[in-house]
Structure formats: C-alpha cells, structure tokens
Amino acid sequence: xxxxxxxxxxxxxxxxxxxxxxxxxxxxxxxxxxxxxxxxxxxxxxxxxxxxxxxxxxxxxxxxxxxxxxxxxxxxxxxxxxxxxxxxxxxxxxxxxxxxxxxxxxxxxxxxxxxxxxxxxxxxxxxxxxxxxxxxxxxxxxxxxxxxxxxxxxxxxxxxxxxxxxxxxxxxxxxxxxxxxxxxxxxxxxxxxxxxxxxxxxxxxxxxxxxxxxxxxxxxxxxxxxxxxxxxxxxxxxxxxxxxxxxxxxxxxxxxxxxxxxxxxxxxxxxxxxxxxxxxxxxxxxxxxxxxxxxxxxxxxxxxxxxxxxxx
Amino acid sequence: xxxxxxxxxxxxxxxxxxxxxxxxxxxxxxxxxxxxxxxxxxxxxxxxxxxxxxxxxxxxxxxxxxxxxxxxxxxxxxxxxxxxxxxxxxxxxxxxxxxxxxxxxxxxxxxxxxxxxxxxxxxxxxxxxxxxxxxxxxxxxxxxxxxxxxxxxxxxxxxxxxxxxxxxxxxxxxxxxxxxxxxxxxxxxxxxxxxxxxxxxxxxxxxxxxxxxxxxxxxxxxxxxxxxxxxxxxxxxxxxxxxxxxxxxxxxxxxxxxxxxxxxxxxxxxxxxxxxxxxxxxxxxxxxxxxxxx
Amino acid sequence: xxxxxxxxxxxxxxxxxxxxxxxxxxxxxxxxxxxxxxxxxxxxxxxxxxxxxxxxxxxxxxxxxxxxxxxxxxxxxxxxxxxxxxxxxxxxxxxxxxxxxxxxxxxxxxxxxxxxxxxxxxxxxxxxxxxxxxxxxxxxxxxxxxxxxxxxxxxxxxxxxxxxxxxxxxxxxxxxxxxxxxxxxxxxxxxxxxxxxxxxxxxxxxxxxxxxxxxxxxxxxxxxxxxxxxxxxxxxxxxxxxxxxxxxxxxxxxxxxxxxxxxxxxxxxxxxxxxxxxxxxxxxxxxxxxxxxxxxxxxxxxxxxxxxxxxxxxxxxxxxxxxxxxxxxxxxxxxxxxxxxxxxxxxxxxxxxxxxxxxxxxxxxxx
Numbered sequence: 001x002x003x004x005x006x007x008x009x010x011x012x013x014x015x016x017x018x019x020x021x022x023x024x025x026x027x028x029x030x031x032x033x034x035x036x037x038x039x040x041x042x043x044x045x046x047x048x049x050x051x052x053x054x055x056x057x058x059x060x061x062x063x064x065x066x067x068x069x070x071x072x073x074x075x076x077x078x079x080x081x082x083x084x085x086x087x088x089x090x091x092x093x094x095x096x097x098x099x100x101x102x103x104x105x106x107x108x109x110x111x112x113x114x115x116x117x118x119x120x121x122x123x124x125x126x127x128x129x130x131x132x133x134x135x136x137x138x139x140x141x142x143x144x145x146x147x148x149x150x151x152x153x154x155x156x157x158x159x160x161x162x163x164x165x166x167x168x169x170x171x172x173x174x175x176x177x178x179x180x181x182x183x184x185x186x187x188x189x190x191x192x193x194x195x196x197x198x199x200x201x202x203x204x205x206x207x208x209x210x211x212x213x214x215x216x217x218x219x220x221x222x223x224x225x226x227x228x229x230x231x232x233x234x235x236x237x238x239x240x241x242x243x244x245x246x247x248x249x250x251x252x253x254x255x256x257x258x259x260x261x262x263x264x265x266x267x268x269x270x271x272x273x274x275x276x277x278x279x280x281x282x283x284x285x286x287x288x289x290x291x292x293x294x295x296x297x298x299x300x301x302x303x304x305x306x307x308x309x310x311x312x
Numbered sequence: 313x314x315x316x317x318x319x320x321x322x323x324x325x326x327x328x329x330x331x332x333x334x335x336x337x338x339x340x341x342x343x344x345x346x347x348x349x350x351x352x353x354x355x356x357x358x359x360x361x362x363x364x365x366x367x368x369x370x371x372x373x374x375x376x377x378x379x380x381x382x383x384x385x386x387x388x389x390x391x392x393x394x395x396x397x398x399x400x401x402x403x404x405x406x407x408x409x410x411x412x413x414x415x416x417x418x419x420x421x422x423x424x425x426x427x428x429x430x431x432x433x434x435x436x437x438x439x440x441x442x443x444x445x446x447x448x449x450x451x452x453x454x455x456x457x458x459x460x461x462x463x464x465x466x467x468x469x470x471x472x473x474x475x476x477x478x479x480x481x482x483x484x485x486x487x488x489x490x491x492x493x494x495x496x497x498x499x500x501x502x503x504x505x506x507x508x509x510x511x512x513x514x515x516x517x518x519x520x521x522x523x524x525x526x527x528x529x530x531x532x533x534x535x536x537x538x539x540x541x542x543x544x545x546x547x548x549x550x551x552x553x554x555x556x557x558x559x560x561x562x563x564x565x566x567x568x569x570x571x572x573x574x575x576x577x578x579x580x581x582x583x584x585x586x587x588x589x590x591x592x593x594x595x596x597x598x599x600x601x602x603x604x605x606x
Numbered sequence: 607x608x609x610x611x612x613x614x615x616x617x618x619x620x621x622x623x624x625x626x627x628x629x630x631x632x633x634x635x636x637x638x639x640x641x642x643x644x645x646x647x648x649x650x651x652x653x654x655x656x657x658x659x660x661x662x663x664x665x666x667x668x669x670x671x672x673x674x675x676x677x678x679x680x681x682x683x684x685x686x687x688x689x690x691x692x693x694x695x696x697x698x699x700x701x702x703x704x705x706x707x708x709x710x711x712x713x714x715x716x717x718x719x720x721x722x723x724x725x726x727x728x729x730x731x732x733x734x735x736x737x738x739x740x741x742x743x744x745x746x747x748x749x750x751x752x753x754x755x756x757x758x759x760x761x762x763x764x765x766x767x768x769x770x771x772x773x774x775x776x777x778x779x780x781x782x783x784x785x786x787x788x789x790x791x792x793x794x795x796x797x798x799x800x801x802x803x804x805x806x807x808x809x810x811x812x813x814x815x816x817x818x819x820x821x822x823x824x825x826x827x828x829x830x831x832x833x834x835x836x837x838x839x840x841x842x843x844x845x846x847x848x849x850x851x852x853x854x855x856x857x858x859x860x861x862x863x864x865x866x867x868x869x870x871x872x873x874x875x876x877x878x879x880x881x882x883x884x885x886x887x888x889x890x891x892x893x894x895x896x897x898x899x900x901x902x903x904x905x906x907x908x909x910x911x912x913x914x915x916x917x918x919x920x921x922x923x924x925x926x927x928x929x930x931x932x933x934x935x936x937x938x939x940x941x942x943x944x945x946x947x948x949x950x951x952x953x954x955x956x957x958x959x960x961x962x963x964x965x966x967x968x969x970x971x972x973x
Contacts, residue, residue, distance in 0.1 A: 009507065010430035013420040017477045020417070024474045025443055028454035035453070043457050093348055096341045103342075110349045112596065113356070116588040118536050120554050121577040124561065125359045128570060147358065147375050182352070190596060202698035205665050210712035210767070211686030214337070220711070224702040243447055246538050249558065272449050273539065281453055288450040295447060327682040 032285040041282030058286035067263070068287065071271040078176060078267070079241035086181040087234055090188030095222060097189070098196040108193065115186035123250015126179045130162040130251075143167075163252065165260045172258065172265055180247055184240070188233045195229030196222070231306040238298050242291060245269040268294075359581070363387070363574035370571050383571065390575035394560035396553070402468075403553040407534035410472040411527055418481045418526065423511055425482065426489035427497055437486075440479045452540065459544055466547045475533075475540070481526045484598070488522045489515055525598030528591055535584065553580055607676055607770040607803050609639040609662065614671035616657050616827075631657040633827040635671070639805065639820075644797045646814030646835075647807045648850070649824035655807045658824075659773050662805060664688050675770055686715075688771075691764030691802075695776040697756045699748040705759050706744040709734055712767045734766040737796060754785040761793070765800065772797070774806035778813055790817050811851045815839065823847050840955070845965035848889045848958055854918070854934070858927040860962070861888040868959065868972070871925040875902045875952055877973040878959070885962040887927075894956025895919070895933035897941070901949030905931055910941050917941070921948055 011018075035041045036059065038052035046052070062068050097107060114122070131146045143166065149159035161167040162175050203225065207217050223230070244267050248256055257264035266274070268291045275284035362370060363386055364379045391397065424430070425437055455474050464470035492515060500510040516523065534552070541552045551559070557580050561573045588595060614635040620627045632654040639645050647655040660666040662673060664685035672681045680688050699708050709731040713722055722730070735741040738758040748756055757777065764772055777793060778786045794817040797804045808814050814821045815835040823830040823838065823846075831843045842848035848856050862869040864883050868876040895903075897919075905921035908930060919933045919941065933950065935941075941948070954972045961968055 006428050007430045010424045010428040010433070013424040013428070016417045017421040017482065020473070020477045021440070021443075021479075023458065024455055025451060025477070027458070028451040029443075029446065031454040031457075032450050043460075089348075093345065096345055100338070100341055100345070103345075107345050107349055109592065111352060112592070113585075113588070114352060115599065116532065116584045116595065118554055118557075118580055118584065120536075120538055120558050121580045122355060122359075124557075124573060124577050125355045125362075128362060128574060129355065129358055142371070142373075145373060150375060182355070185352070187599060190599060200696075200698065202694045202696065203700060205685075206692070206694060206698040206700075206763075207711075208665065208685045209663060209690060209692045209764075210715050212711075212715045213717075216715065221700060224700075227702075239447075243449070249538070253558065269447075269449050269539075272453070273543075276453055276456060276543070281457065284453045285450075288447070288453060292447055292450055296445070299445075323678055323680070323683065326687050327684075330682075330684050330687070 032288060035281045036285035036289050038282055040280070041285070042279045043281045044279045052282070058282040059290070062283050062286045062290065067266070068271055070264075071266045071268050074173075074265055075242055075244060075267045077173065078180060078244050079238055081173075081177045082180045082184060083234060083237040083241055085177070086184040086188055087230070087237060089181065090185050090192055090233070091223075091226075091230070093185070094189050094192035094196055095218065097193055108189075111189045112186045114183055115190075117183075119183060119246050120250040122183075123179060123247055126175065126182075127163060127251045130175050131164055163258055165258055167258045169261075169264060172252075175251060176248060176265065179251060180241075180244065183247060184237060188237070191233050192226065192229055195226050199225050227306065231302065235299055235302050238302065239295055242295050242298070243269055245273075356581075359574050359578050363390075363571055363578045365571045367569055367571055386569075386571045386575040387579065389569070390572045390579060393569075393572060394556055394576045395548075396556070396576065396579055398548075399551060399553045399556035402550055403534055406468060406471045406552060407531045409468070410476060410534060411530040413472065414476045414478065414481070414530055415523060415526065417476055418478065418485055419511065419516065419523075421477075421482045422485035422489050423507075423515060425486045427494070441483060444479050444483075452543070456543055464544070466545050466550055468545075468550060470544045471534075471541055471550065471552065478530075481530075484526065485519060485522055488519045492518050521594060521597065524591070525594045528587060528595055529598050532584065532587070532595075608641045608674075609771055609803060609805070610672075610674040611635050611637045611639075611658070611662070612672040612674070614658065614661060614673065615669050616654070616661060616666065617669040630827050632661070632668075635829055637822065637829070637832060639803060642801045642803055643819040644794065644804045644817060645806070646818035646821040647805060647824065648809070648811055648814040648821050649830075650809055650850070652826070653824040654827040655809075655822075655824050656775060657827075659775055659805060659807045662771065663690055663692050663773050665692075689767075689769055691767065691769030691772045693757075693760045693764045693772075693774040693777055696780060697748075697760040699756055699759055699763070701748055704745050704747055705735075705740065705751070706731060708748070708759055709744075709763050709766050712763060716767070730766055731762075734762040737765065737799065738762045738792070752785075753781050754789055757781065757789060758792070761796065765796070765802070769802060772800075772802045772804040774804065776807055776809070778808070778810070786813070793817060812853055815851065823850060825850075842889075842958060843967050845887055845889065845960045845967075848960070848967075852891060854892050854932045856889045856891050856958075857931045857933070859888040859890070859923070859925045860927060861886050861925065861959070863959075868957075870903060871923065873902055873904060876954065876957060878970050879973070881968070881970045886968065887960040887962050887965065889958040889960065890952060891956040892918070892932050892934040894953045895935065895950040896953065897935055897939045898949055898951045901951045903950045903952065904947055905950065907941075907943070907946060907948040910943060912937070919948060 037054055037056070039055045039057040041052050041058070042050075093111060097104060097111070100107075129146060130148050131143065143161045143164040144159035146162070148162070153159055160171050162171045199222070203221055204217065207221055212220070248265050248267065248270070252258070252265060255262040256266045256270055263270075268287065272284050272287045272291070275281075275287060361377065361379055364382045364384070365376070365386075366379075366381060366383050369376060369380055425433065459465060459470045459474065464473075496514055497510060500514065505513075536554055537552060538554045538558070541550075542555050545551070546555060546559075557576055560576065561568065614632055615630070616632040618629040618631055620629065635654075635658060647658055649655050657666060661668050664680070664683060664687075668681065672679055674680065675688065700711065703711065710727055713727040713730060716722060732741055732744075735744060738761050740755060740758045740762060743751060743755060743759075748759065751759065757780070761774075761777075764774075774793070778789055781789055790813055793804075793806070806814075806818075818835055820833060821835050821838055822832045825846050831838050831847045833841075838847065839851050842851065845858070849858065859870045862883075862885055863878055863881050866877060866879045866881065867874040868878050868886070868888065870888060903923070905923045908920040908922060911918040911920065913934075915937055916934050917937050917939070919935055921931050921933070922929070923931055957972050959968045959970060959972065960966060
C-alpha cells in the first residue's frame with residue numbers, strides 16, 4: 001500500500017533534481033542522437049532556420065577526418081600506455097605499503113597527494129620540469145634544458161627536446177605518459193590499498209603455515225583476491241583515459257602540441273570541443289557517440305575478461 | 313617423517329637465513345616506497361623552489377636546488393598578473409553556491425529514494441544510475457546550445473545550474489540513508505515529526521561524513537573545472553581560477569617569467585593542500601567510492 | 607612428535623600508548639605434549655589459549671620461554687619451517703580456488719628435494735581428501751560447501767603435507783549443534799588414524815572433554831590444571847576449574863567448617879575430620895545429590911525438569927551462590943511436586959571444598 005500523500009511528497013522532493021536532469025541530462029542524450037543524424041547539422045544554421053536532411057553523413061565524415069584518426073590514435077595510445085603502467089605501479093606500491101608498519105600512514109598520505117591537485121596547474125609544473133625556458137629571448141637555444149634533462153645527463157644520457165619547437169612526437173607522448181601516470185597513481189593506490197586491507201589476514205597466515213614463497217603469495221593469493229578492485233581500477237582507468245584532455249592542456253596549453261605542431265596531441269574530447277567551437281554540432285555529436293560506444297565496448301570487454309578471471 | 317628431523321646446526325642456519333631475508337625484504341620495501349614517494353613529491357618541491365627564484369637563476373643551465381636569493385615578490389606579481397584575486401572570488405562564489413544548492417537537491421532526492429515509497433521508484437533510480445555511464449562531453453554539446461538559448465552565457469548561473477545534480481552523490485547519500493534504521497523514521501512519524509524536521513534533525517546529522525565528502529569534492533570540482541567554464545563564461549567578470557591561470561600563462565616560449573608562473577600555480581594549489589591536510593579522511597572516503605576526479 | 611613448551615610467556619604491549627598497561631596473554635606456561643596425543647586447550651575468551659596455539663605455530667613470537675618440537679628448539683624458527691598444519695577458526699580457505707586447488711596449495715609450495723611431481727601431489731591430495739571424506743567435492747568452490755564440509759577441507763589442507771604437529775583453532779565453533787557432535791568424532795578418528803600430535807583450542811568444555819586425551823584449562827594467561835579430562839573433572843584444583851567443567855555446571859555454596867563438620871547454612875552436611883574451622887566455598891556436582899527423606903541438605907523445591915533417563919531437580923537454598931541449584935537424579939525417584947522442600951544426601955566424591963578466599967582446593971577427606 002502506497003498512500004497518495006507519500007507519492008505526491010516524493011515527487012515534490014525529487015522535482016528539483018528531475019527538472020534539472022530532464023533539461024541537462026535526458027534532453028541532451030536525445031538531442032545528441034538527433035543532431036548526429038542530421039547531415040552537417042550546425043546550431044548556428046539551425047537558428048537561422050536551415051533544415052537538415054536525415055543521414056549518417058556526420059559519422060562518415062568524422063571517421064574520414066585525418067584529424068579524427070590522429071585524435072583517436074593519441075587517445076588509444078595514451079590509454080594503452082598509461083593504464084597498465086599506472087595499475088602495475090600502483091599495485092606494487094599498494095602491496096609494499098601494506099606490508100610495512102612504521103611510516104605507513106605518512107607514505108599513504110604522500111602517495112595520495114597528487115590527487116588533490118589542479119591538473120592544469122601541476123601540468124604547468126611538469127612542463128617546467130621537462131623544459132625550463134624553450135627559446136631564450138637572448139637567442140640562446142635552451143630547448144633541451146630542464147631538470148629532467150639534467151637528471152638524464154647525470155646518468156650519462158643525452159638531453160631530449162621534450163616539448164619545445166622541433167620536439168619529436170614520441171618525446172611529447174613520453175611527457176604525457178609520465179604526467180598521466182603520476183596523476184593516476186593516487187586513486188589507484190587508495191582503492192587497491194583499501195582492497196588489500198580488507199583481505200582477511202588469515203589467508204596470509206594460512207599461506208605462511210604452508211611455507212608459500214612471497215612471489216606465490218602475490219600471484220596466487222593477493223592478486224586473485226584483489227581482482228575485483230583491480231578490475232575497478234582498470235575500468236575507471238580506461239574510462240578516464242578515453243576522456244583525457246585537460247592534462248594535455250596543462251602541459252602544452254591549448255595548442256595541444258609543441259608550437260610548430262599544434263594539435264599533434266589532440267584527443268577525442270579535444271576533437272569534440274573543436275567541432276563544437278566551430279559550430280558543427282552534428283560532427284561533435286557523432287564524435288561524442290563514437291566515444292561513448294568505444295568506452296562502452298571497452299568496459300564490456302573488460303568485464304568479460306574479468307568475469308573469466310575472477311571466480312568468486 | 314625422517315626428512316623433518318632437523319639438527320641443531322641446520323636449525324641455527326635456517327633461523328639466521330630467515331633473519332637476513334626478512335631484513336633484506338624490509339630494506340627493499342622501504343627503499344622502493346621512499347624512492348616512489350620522492351618522485352611523487354618532486355613536482356611540488358620543484359614548484360615551490362622555482363616560484364621563489366629570480367628569472368635569471370631560473371634560466372641557469374644547471375638548476376639550483378634551493379633559491380640563491382628567495383624572491384617573495386614573485387607571489388605578489390603572480391597574484392597581480394593572473395588577477396588571482398578576482399579569480400578566487402569568482403571561484404568561491406560559484407563553488408559555495410553550487411555546493412549549497414547541490415547539497416539541498418541531493419539530500420531531498422536521496423531521502424525520497426531511500427525512505428519514501430512511490431510508483432516507479434526503483435525503475436527511476438536504475439535509469440539515473442545508467443546515465444552515469446555516459447561521458448559528460450555528450451551532454452556538453454547540447455547544454456552549450458541550451459544555455460545560449462536561455463541567455464545564460466557569461467553569468468554565474470551558467471557555471472552553477474547545469475551541474476547541480478550529481479547522480480553519483482545521490483547514490484552515495486541514498487546508500488548512507490538506507491543504513492539508518494527505518495524504525496527511527498517510523499518512530500518520528502508516530503511522534504508527529506514532519507519529514508523535513510526528521511530529515512534535518514536525524515538523517516542529516518547521521519549522514520554528516522558523507523555530506524562533508526560531497527561538499528569537499530564539489531568544491532574541488534569548482535576549483536578544478538576547466539572545459540565548461542572556458543566554453544560558456546570566459547569573460548573577465550566570471551572567469552574561474554583554472555582558466556584564469558592557463559590564460560595568464562599561455563605561451564611556453566618567449567619572455568615568460570616562469571618563477572611568477574610557478575608562484576601562481578602554487579597559489580592555486582595551496583587551498584587544495586590546506587583542504588587535503590585538514591579533511592583528508594573525508595576526501596579519501598569519498599574518492600575511494602567514486603573514481604571520479606573532482 | 608613431542609612438543610615441549612618451556613616457561614612460555616607472551617606479553618602484548620598495550621594498545622593505548624598512554625595508559626601503558628601491557629597485557630600478559632600467556633604467563634609462564636610449561637607443558638610437555640606427549641607424542642601422538644590429542645590435547646585440548648580450554649578456557650574462556652581471553653585466557654591465552656589461542657595465543658598459545660599461535661606461538662606453537664610460529665605466527666606469534668613468544669616474549670619469553672622456548673618451544674621444542676622433539677629435541678629441536680623451534681622458538682626462533684619461522685612458521686613455514688616448522689612443518690605444522692594449522693586449521694583456522696573460520697577455515698581461511700582460499701575463496702578463489704577449488705577444493706582440490708586448496709588442498710594442493712601447500713604441496714605446490716614445496717621446494718628442493720621435497721618437490722613432488724604433479725601425480726604425486728594429486729595422489730596425496732586425494733588421500734587427504736578421502737581421509738576427511740570430501741573426495742567427491744574436489745571441484746567445488748569453498749562458497750559452495752556447507753560449514754562442516756569447509757571444515758573438512760581445511761583439515762585436509764592442513765594434513766596433506768603430513769605435518770609434524772596439527773593445530774586447530776576453535777575447530778567447531780562455526781558449526782551448528784548437530785554437525786559439531788559429528789565433526790568432533792571425526793576429528794578424533796582422523797587424529798587416531800594419522801597419529802599426528804594435535805593441539806586444539808576451544809572454549810567449549812564439553813567438546814574438549816569428549817575428544818581430548820588431555821586437557822589444559824587456562825584462565826587469564828595462567829594454566830590452571832592439566833590432566834586427562836575425567837581426572838580434571840573428578841579432581842579440580844580450584845573453584846575456577848570446577849565451575850568451568852561440567853554441564854549442568856557445578857553448584858556452589860557458601861559454607862563453613864566448624865568442629866570437623868561441613869555446614870551449608872545451618873545444616874551439617876558432611877564430616878571433614880581434622881580440618882580446622884574456617885569459611886569455605888563448597889562445590890557439589892549436579893550428580894552428587896541423592897534424594898532422601900532424611901537428607902542432610904534441605905532446599906526449597908522450585909520445579910522438576912524431565913530429561914528422560916534422568917530428571918533435573920531445580921531448587922533454591924539461601925547459601926547457594928547461584929540463583930538455583932540443579933541436581934540430576936535418576937528418573938525412578940518419584941518426586942511429589944506439591945511439597946515445598948526437598949532433602950538431599952551428598953556423595954562424598956562429588957563434593958569439593960575450596961578456600962573461600964583463594965578459591966584453591968582444600969584437599970581434605972570428605973565423609
């Protein structure tokens with residue numbers, strides 16, 4: 001029995017949320033699909049009374065754009081590089097952190113620190129670390145100066161032009177991977193450490209009684225028991241990776257690349273915003289839906305793999 | 313059973329071996345963790361010492377690890393160059409307003425989902441959760457048009473209203489509300505307490521840690537938001553801190569005063585660190601359940 | 607394998623650093639566990655029985671004292687080198703592994719000359735599984751097993767590497783009453799068949815008494831009494847042991863010895879020749895009562911609970927420490943429920959006298 005008064009009250013309480021969700025979440029979903037299916041849809045032209053034909057042209061055009069392919073490649077590359085590296089590193093740190101007692105709390109706090117940062121602001125710091133100055137106003141070329149290069153030279157390596165005019169794509173990519181991994185670690189460590197701490201200590205005692213080696217404890221007990229958390233971290237990592245954008249802005253600014261190769265590091269999200277800025281809502285919508293489809297596919301794929309490998 | 317018999321010599325050897333292995337493992341554990349911790353901390357250190365250097369010292373080929381002469385004035389200059397004062401104010405206005413409104417909406421909705429019975433409740437809740445899968449950029453495209461048509465461009469409204477409802481926060485709070493025994497609500501009903509009073513006097517205090525987590529994450533969200541403000545309110549009067557920072561230092565070449573830039577970065581980061589130091593517990597609790605940054 | 611505990615002591619630093627009070631979990635425990643016996647460590651929670659077990663296992667290090675397996679001093683040896691099998695209270699079966707994988711796990715850890723081939727391992731695993739009668743469940747996951755079955759898997763996992771000593775931590779506490787009876791017989795059988803020295807911890811005196819060769823009763827870290835179950839039951843060294851063993855529990859009275867006679871209340875119930883006058887505590891086992899019209903102890907009859915072969919007479923007495931007195935009487939005795947009092951004679955060997963203050967047993971002749 002649901003009494004009418006309660007019904008009425010419930011909807012009243014929900015009304016602000018529902019109104020806002022209808023306008024800013026539900027309508028956009030439908031509208032995005034609509035716009036993506038109208039040939040060359042543009043908000044500006046629509047306001048001028050233009051009529052658009054129905055069709056899949058936006059998708060076709062988006063997919064054919066060379067720039068879109070570049071953006072997709074960059075995004076996928078960043079995901080494929082950063083997710084495994086950061087997950088593995090976070091796992092190692094979390095497991096080691098879980099094995100010590102003194103200083104554990106302090107180190108845990110330090111490892112969480114990068115989380116509470118502004119990714120644009122700290123991106124600028126990373127940019128400064130990889131390159132101090134670029135071309136100095138007095139004409140001296142300082143492209144390969146910077147603390148990171150100093151460290152490389154200290155170990156006998158050759159300095160690299162990381163982000164300046166004339167820098168290589170792989171160098172730019174390396175900077176992004178380092179920064180994104182640094183940025184992604186805290187969340188992963190937090191979740192994995194939480195998972196580790198909730199594993200019943202008796203499993204480890206039992207393993208100890210059986211004389212299990214550290215490596216085997218790690219691979220046969222820790223990792224399987226941690227697999228739900230690992231799955232969570234990997235999936236959210238991929239979702240975040242496919243939406244990468246601001247960290248690149250943080251390092252390269254809105255040129256999304258070195259001055260002589262603007263947009264070289266652009267991503268899917270960047271592509272969508274660019275299309276939006278040039279008033280091609282049709283293309284932007286198509287790209288956003290493609291992004292959604294990719295994220296959905298990756299998530300489902302991950303889930304499938306995980307289901308196969310987590311057995312309890 | 314024979315193989316199990318150990319002799320005194322073996323025993324001693326095993327026990328010494330054990331100790332060495334144990335020490336070695338501990339040593340490498342700390343070595344690894346401390347190295348990683350230094351790597352994690354290094355950017356912050358570099359930010360601070362760079363922000364205190366003179367431009368000339370900053371430009372040295374071999375960098376100094378501590379400023380030869382500490383230039384505090386960089387901070388004053390940063391504050392003025394990036395117009396940080398007005399950016400702070402704008403961000404605070406948007407942050408506080410959106411946090412307060414968002415809390416009210418979240419509490420009311422979570423209460424309805426957790427305690428009231430109405431037709432279609434579970435279906436509606438499932439639909440809401442489903443929207444969490446969709447990337448935010450998909451909404452932005454239409455919302456951009458919507459706010460243009462509403463004539464909200466370059467106002468505080470456009471920075472506050474579109475993101476007031478967070479399905480994730482409603483979900484988080486609803487779970488928390490559900491843990492509060494329903495008997496309390498029924499008892500309050502018997503005593504003739506109104507819903508709102510009950511909500512305010514019982515539910516909100518009991519769910520306070522979650523509400524604090526939400527508040528902090530929401531404020532951090534305003535502090536770190538970049539894309540949407542850049543699209544819809546990038547004028548002087550309404551610009552938020554992250555945009556302001558990026559706009560003030562766009563070029564990476566030419567005669568840029570990097571120490572001042574680092575000082576600005578440090579100033580923008582400082583409030584986040586303060587919040588982190590004092591409210592770490594709530595941030596970690598909220599974050600470990602979200603996976604969403606800010 | 608004979609296990610010797612020598613002055614074993616474990617002190618935990620206090621959790622609260624300020625108050626600085628340490629907890630002595632086990633205090634100066636010395637005991638030689640004979641080879642091939644089943645030993646029950648018994649006591650209420652916090653008595654140090656689990657700590658003792660974990661020290662034998664090596665998972666906890668003693669603060670002082672030594673542990674020997676046979677003639678080997680294993681005090682400094684870490685768990686994995688001790689060759690023990692340990693069954694945890696909640697079994698600690700790896701949830702992501704099947705029963706077979708769980709049992710194989712310890713064998714796969716063996717290195718060097720102990721390393722086995724796959725077939726050898728499988729053979730051993732099935733042998734262990736057959737011993738505990740779970741060889742048909744080998745491909746299940748722990749979550750698909752009942753509590754009793756999980757318990758058996760845990761025992762099989764502990765037995766499969768043929769441990770020198772088998773340790774069981776509250777092995778039956780997670781089982782329901784019926785399974786508990788069945789499983790404890792099972793443990794007894796397995797122990798007999800394998801002949802492995804076995805130590806198990808329990809707070810359930812009935813469980814300990816029913817299957818142990820010897821029991822060790824502990825309280826607040828101090829061993830109270832060690833002996834064969836029946837001996838300890840028949841001859842408790844102090845009031846604590848007397849109260850801890852037996853269901854229904856022993857009846858306790860405040861009493862007095864005056865002029866060679868033991869008084870409960872105003873009544874002289876027993877002769878204790880040659881004992882000096884003093885206040886005492888008297889413990890009488892429920893089966894120590896005999897109905898008699900001219901009985902020496904008079905109690906107020908409350909009711910009679912029929913238990914089949916026996917009846918339990920519930921009565922009260924002002925001198926009784928407990929609210930009611932329970933006595934077990936052969937059901938052939940007819941009791942008239944309309945009467946308000948009931949009189950008992952006492953069986954001398956079921957009456958124990960303790961010092962009223964120290965609660966230590968007064969070993970005196972009771973007639």
